[in-house]
Amino acid sequence: MGKTKIAYLLLAHKSPKQINMFINQLLNYGDCDIYIHVDKKSENIISEISKNEHVVVISKYxxxxxxxEIPKACLELMRIASESGKGYTHFYFGSCQxxxxxxxxxxxxxxxPEITYVKILGAVDNYSRTSARYRVRWPKKLMIRNDWHIYRFVRIAIQYMCKYxxxxxxNRRPIPDGMTFYEGRTWFIAPMKMMNYILKYVDDNPSFVQFWEESLASDLMFFQTIIMNSPYRAKIKDELMYVNFGKTFGTxxxxxxxxxxxxxxxxxxxxxCARKFDMESDPATFKHYIELTR
Known part of the structure; x- marks a missing residue:
């Protein structure tokens, strides 16, 4: 397996049994350590998560x-992994599903080993509906995941108005001159030099971080924008994560x-890799992929 060593940075909010199965899969698969951020709303599951010298669990946001808070939780895990001094070659940002x-x-x-694997859907300008994610200061109460909630229709209306x-x-907070925004998907795998670049960038540009504080779905743009404005943008390929999105309005x-x-x-x-799995609703599929990768 050579010299590859991965720091898995994972977000969790439920299903400690499934988390433990995923931890075991990762540890049996290759040289790695696992850093997990548990949603503070779910701190009660921390005691049920397996821990050893290869597993670090925190809960801050x-x-x-x-x-x-999604990018902020990832940044926190990045800092812990970076400061560990364990000689990782890559990091994986994902979820415990x-x-x-x-x-x-x-x-x-x-x-x-120089490639960053991330889904980039394209650049975003002020004539795009997507630009509302960063041009508007979004109230927290509008961030309801239920696709049939009235607030989803409010969000859509605000996005279309922003487009026009x-x-x-x-959002009047300043951003660095010459910044082009990019949209993509949340999860990605990258070499450690990309992690180090991201951490240095946010340390050197605190206003860029502040700019996103009241954004909507910034996990689809924050890291993607940093990556695509970085010196490493020529070393980017499509994601290694399989995701199957629904086709209906509700999915x-x-x-x-x-x-x-x-x-x-x-x-x-x-x-x-793929997401998302639910061990309780479909144990056969979950077991199939656990056994397939042994």
């Missing part, structure tokens, strides 16, 4: 859907649970 779904991740990363130049509660914003039916799509591409 209330991680609500759509809030900036992931699993590895194929053998060979470490060998794949060794082929070109009508911006309520405008299109969230990944569907992985099932056996997804296996063909996983096999035909460079997907080494």
């Amino acid at each position: 209330v991680v609500s859907w759509g809030s900036f 992931d699993l590895l779904v194929k053998k060979g991740l470490y060998e794949f990363l060794e082929k070109d 130049g009508i911006v309520f509660r405008k 299109m914003n969230h990944p569907l649970d992985i099932s056996i039916d997804d296996e063909k799509n996983i096999e035909k591409s460079d997907f080494y």
